[in-house]
Amino acid sequence: MNYIELIFPPKEYESDAMEYREEHIANGEKAYRGIAVWIALKIMMNGLKKINDALNHEIFSIIFFAVRKSDQKLIGNINIRYPYLDYVQIHGHIGYSVRPSERRKGYATKMLKLALEYCATAGLDKVLLTCDKSNIASSKTIKKCSGVLESEEMQTDGETVQRYWIEL
Numbered sequence: 001m002n003y004i005e006l007i008f009p010p011k012e013y014e015s016d017a018m019e020y021r022e023e024h025i026a027n028g029e030k031a032y033r034g035i036a037v038w039i040a041l042k043i044m045m046n047g048l049k050k051i052n053d054a055l056n057h058e059i060f061s062i063i064f065f066a067v068r069k070s071d072q073k074l075i076g077n078i079n080i081r082y083p084y085l086d087y088v089q090i091h092g093h094i095g096y097s098v099r100p101s102e103r104r105k106g107y108a109t110k111m112l113k114l115a116l117e118y119c120a121t122a123g124l125d126k127v128l129l130t131c132d133k134s135n136i137a138s139s140k141t142i143k144k145c146s147g148v149l150e151s152e153e154m155q156t157d158g159e160t161v162q163r164y165w166i167e168l
Contacts, residue, residue, distance in 0.1 A: 004075055004107060006064035006114050013065060016074040020099055027100040062118075066098075066111045075102045078115045082122070092163075093119065093127040108141045116145060120168040127168065133160040142166070 009017065066076040076098040081088050094115050098108050112129075119127050129147060131138040139162060147164035154160050 002071075003069045004066045004110055004114075005069055006078065006111065006118070007067055009063060009065050013067075013074060017065070020074050020077075023100055024097070029100070064115070064118075066107060066114075073102075075099055075107050076111055078111050080115055080119060080122075082124075088128065090130075092130040093124070094129050103137070108137070109144050112141055112145045116166060116168060125168055127166050129164045129166065130161050131164075133162050139164075 061079050061081045064078045064080075065074050066078060067073065068075050076096060078094065078096040081091070081093055081095070094112065096108060096111055096115070098111070116127065129142050131142065133139070133152060142164045145166060147166050150163045150165055152160050152162050
């Protein structure tokens with residue numbers, strides 16, 4: 001597998017980020033799959049320090065692009081949210097997404113491991129991750145990174161969300 005690194009989204013990745021987001025949409029996925037990329041684009045264009053999510057909750061997050069070292073291709077994104085606010089309690093400390101054409105290559109696991117290293121250096125002792133029960137790939141990724149299932153909760157849309165904790 002090609003090695004990846006997590007980088008803060010630089011302005012020169014703006015067109016790559018748009019392609020990344022469009023690939024999710026072309027794959028029939030909801031636009032929110034690439035929401036961290038979309039937020040990063042807004043930051044690139046507007047220099048925003050704080051962002052508002054779709055529900056107008058003020059949240060603070062650090063967004064990284066996962067870039068393949070060999071060709072500098074944008075493979076995925078990872079969003080680390082903090083501090084421990086209501087939003088984090090519902091959606092978790094970390095959200096991530098991998099470009100559809102680059103899935104099933106181990107990138108999500110590597111991205112999450114790098115993000116967990118970052119969280120440990122930032123002083124967190126454990127992190128919460130959530131995923132839809134139907135998202136088996138994400139569940140496997142979280143478990144590979146020592147995720148322990150805390151609970152499953154039925155949402156109003158009928159989807160069951162799993163909550164995992166990872167001790168750092």
